[in-house]
Amino acid sequence: MSKIYDVVILGAGPAGLAAGLYAGRSRLSTLIVEKGKDGGQIAITDEIENYPGQTVEGESGPSLIERMTQQCEKFGVERVSDVINDVVLEGDVKKLISAKGEYCAKTVIIATGAFSRPIGCKNEKEFMGKGVSYCATCDANFFEDFEVYVVGGGDSAVEEAMYLTKFARKVTVIHRRDELRAAKSIQEKAFKNDKLFFMWDSVVEEVNGDGILSSMTVKNVKTGELTTIEADEDDGMFGVFGFIGTLPNSKIFEGKGVELDERGYIPTDADMHTNIPGVFAAGDIRVKSLRQVVTAAADGAIAATQCEKYIGEME
Numbered sequence: 613m614s615k616i617y618d619v620v621i622l623g624a625g626p627a628g629l630a631a632g633l634y635a636g637r638s639r640l641s642t643l644i645v646e647k648g649k650d651g652g653q654i655a656i657t658d659e660i661e662n663y664p665g666q667t668v669e670g671e672s673g674p675s676l677i678e679r680m681t682q683q684c685e686k687f688g689v690e691r692v693s694d695v696i697n698d699v700v701l702e703g704d705v706k707k708l709i710s711a712k713g714e715y716c717a718k719t720v721i722i723a724t725g726a727f728s729r730p731i732g733c734k735n736e737k738e739f740m741g742k743g744v745s746y747c748a749t750c751d752a753n754f755f756e757d758f759e760v761y762v763v764g765g766g767d768s769a770v771e772e773a774m775y776l777t778k779f780a781r782k783v784t785v786i787h788r789r790d791e792l793r794a795a796k797s798i799q800e801k802a803f804k805n806d807k808l809f810f811m812w813d814s815v816v817e818e819v820n821g822d823g824i825l826s827s828m829t830v831k832n833v834k835t836g837e838l839t840t841i842e843a844d845e846d847d848g849m850f851g852v853f854g855f856i857g858t859l860p861n862s863k864i865f866e867g868k869g870v871e872l873d874e875r876g877y878i879p880t881d882a883d884m885h886t887n888i889p890g891v892f893a894a895g896d897i898r899v900k901s902l903r904q905v906v907t908a909a910a911d912g913a914i915a916a917t918q919c920e921k922y923i924g925e926m927e
């Protein structure tokens with residue numbers, strides 16, 4: 613059988629890395645399994661203003677996460693790059709299974725976070741990476757001096773729209789309501805930005821083009837009126853960025869004994885216990901009211917200290 617770790621943490625977003633830091637400092641043998649880049653969702657944002665103590669000019673998601681990773685590894689946390697596609701969570705030895713093999717542990721912290729919710733329009737999949745994106749930091753520079761549309765009206769949508777104005781000639785926020793949901797301080801900045809425009813009460817119905825996005829149909833939800841937006845003739849293309857919330861990364865836990873709510877999030881108590889002894893959940897994957905870096909990191913810290921307690925009680 614493979615090595616049995618004290619803790620295996622699934623996901624290296626802010627929750628997983630904070631859990632790793634606390635578990636490592638507690639001298640628990642700890643492994644973090646991550647399928648992609650460290651940082652999860654925060655790795656795709658350019659600006660973080662609301663993480664306490666984050667006043668470093670120009671701090672971005674990736675730079676903050678780089679320091680979190682270094683801090684975590686300093687305490688001896690092992691790392692592996694792998695995609696977990698099955699789990700066995702009941703019993704004293706938990707198993708996380710991938711195509712490469714399995715990872716065993718006395719405790720598991722599920723920190724698999726969430727992913728961007730699709731815009732939900734016709735042909736969206738076909739134009740992903742060909743004009744449709746969910747990551748301004750990754751794709752903004754493809755739209756240098758082009759027109760860009762942002763779908764959404766919350767904090768992320770408006771902040772990312774402002775970021776996109778550094779690249780695009782013009783950025784239009786398409787929002788299904790007649791006012792933004794973003795925090796007032798964010799709205800104030802947005803309304804002062806002269807490259808930022810708003811299309812209220814509207815949803816994107818369909819995106820089109822010949823291999824690259826060059827037209828879309830937008831519907832006014834109040835009047836039902838359909839408007840076709842065509843790319844400027846000289847440009848031949850434009851971008852559409854979707855920021856309309858997230859969905860949980862919890863498919864692999866379906867039918868595996870961990871309780872999920874009707875949307876797929878994992879309910880926990882205040883100490884991050886799931887319904888299975890020795891299995892904890894932290895960060896955006898949890899049922900919670902505020903999904904942010906600060907709450908994800910706090911969850912991770914609590915989950916790791918509870919792993920230590922659980923292992924202590926096992927022995």
Ligand SMILES: Cc1cc2nc3c(=O)[nH]c(=O)nc-3n(C[C@H](O)[C@H](O)[C@H](O)COP(=O)(O)OP(=O)(O)OC[C@H]3O[C@@H](n4cnc5c(N)ncnc54)[C@H](O)[C@@H]3O)c2cc1C
Nearest residue numbers: 623625626627647652653696724725726895896903904905
């Ligand atoms: C565009 C955008 C802007 C944002 N801006 C801010 C902001 O300014 N301030 C703020 O506080 N918050 C912001 N947020 C929210 C913040 O990013 C999240 O709350 C935070 O990242 C949640 O951390 P997490 O560790 O719970 O999950 P995630 O960040 O989602 O990380 C989960 C990790 O688990 C990995 N994973 C999932 N499934 C598997 C599997 N089966 N096998 C292996 N690995 C797996 C994923 O690859 C991912 O790296 C923003 C989010 C977005 C999308």
